[in-house]
Amino acid sequence: MARRIIIDTDPGQDDAVAILLALASPELDVVVITTVxxxxxxxxxxxxxLAMCELAGRTxxxxxxxxxxxxxxxxxxxxxxxxxxxxxxxxxxxxVMKAKDDHAVDFIIEACLDADDPITICPxxxxxNVAAAIARQPSIVSAIREVALMGGGFFEGGNTTPxxxxxxxVDPDAASIVFNSGVPLTMFPLDxxxxxxxxxxxxxxxxxxxxRAGTAVAGMLDYxxxxxxxxxxxxxxxxxxxxxxxxxxxxxxFSGKPCRVDVETxxxxxxxxxxxxxxxxxxxxxxAMVIDSVDRQGFMDLLVERIGAL
Numbered sequence: 001m002a003r004r005i006i007i008d009t010d011p012g013q014d015d016a017v018a019i020l021l022a023l024a025s026p027e028l029d030v031v032v033i034t035t036v037x038x039x040x041x042x043x044x045x046x047x048x049x050l051a052m053c054e055l056a057g058r059t060x061x062x063x064x065x066x067x068x069x070x071x072x073x074x075x076x077x078x079x080x081x082x083x084x085x086x087x088x089x090x091x092x093x094x095x096v097m098k099a100k101d102d103h104a105v106d107f108i109i110e111a112c113l114d115a116d117d118p119i120t121i122c123p124x125x126x127x128x129n130v131a132a133a134i135a136r137q138p139s140i141v142s143a144i145r146e147v148a149l150m151g152g153g154f155f156e157g158g159n160t161t162p163x164x165x166x167x168x169x170v171d172p173d174a175a176s177i178v179f180n181s182g183v184p185l186t187m188f189p190l191d192x193x194x195x196x197x198x199x200x201x202x203x204x205x206x207x208x209x210x211x212r213a214g215t216a217v218a219g220m221l222d223y224x225x226x227x228x229x230x231x232x233x234x235x236x237x238x239x240x241x242x243x244x245x246x247x248x249x250x251x252x253x254f255s256g257k258p259c260r261v262d263v264e265t266x267x268x269x270x271x272x273x274x275x276x277x278x279x280x281x282x283x284x285x286x287x288a289m290v291i292d293s294v295d296r297q298g299f300m301d302l303l304v305e306r307i308g309a310l
Contacts, residue, residue: 002029010038010125011048013224018241023056024306033063034104038125039078040086042068048087050095066104067128070171081227089223090216108133118145124241131174146184148244152274153190164272172272176263185288192291193240205304213310253295258286
């Protein structure tokens with residue numbers, strides 16, 4: 001039986017690849033895609049999610065618009081990484097699909113409470129929608145099988161401030177709610193996603209697929225990698241968000257350990273830092289499985305195989 005998931009996302013090229021991977025994988029039943037402002041503002045992230053559904057030939061998957069900004073702060077976006085559309089390099093037509101009328105938070109609550117079996121939520125953007133759903137209806141925590149999220153960093157530090165990763169920095173208050181909710185959490189920080197690099201040979205594999213999806217992915221990643229190559233001196237771009245989806249399909253590609261994770265919401269200097277007690281020095285009860293390594297080749301092989309099937 002396919003694992004039922006909600007993808008909560010702010011596409012972003014790496015989010016877009018994560019969506020395509022999920023939609024191409026029979027192991028996963030994508031119940032809904034919910035959108036949250038983050039990499040680019042709300043209208044664009046929703047248009048990008050709709051475009052990925054059409055690219056994958058999965059217009060049966062509903063898309064619901066969610067938060068247009070953080071719970072308590074001004075929105076910070078990342079066009080400097082993703083370009084003005086969020087998925088620059090894809091060269092796709094304006095989607096014909098439309099988002100559904102119900103707000104994403106309402107749908108998340110409904111999907112959790114109506115589930116015959118616990119559902120998995122995959123937040124690969126700021127945690128605003130998920131936190132709002134938990135705050136409004138705390139009983140959904142017991143109906144959630146797992147929250148597998150991309151966010152944070154510890155030994156790697158941050159990619160938006162010296163200590164804060166983008167998704168957590170955009171809405172640290174929401175992240176704190178989720179990490180303290182008691183929901184089963186699996187965290188994919190920069191420490192693992194910076195190992196999941198798309199290298200020149202991988203780009204050639206995508207473009208060599210000869211399909212619309214392969215060409216779009218190659219174009220998006222070619223654009224997206226410029227920022228990280230210049231900033232970090234990497235050989236290619238880290239595919240942050242697809243790690244979450246790949247883990248649900250082939251968990252053996254990843255490893256990590258349970259840790260206590262807290263989110264800084266007070267200090268302007270360290271706002272959005274994920275404080276990961278990797279060595280257990282506090283003795284506090286772990287609240288997340290923190291992933292720190294990935295089989296990069298196995299990860300890329302899975303991506304190419306599944307994108308090639310679209």
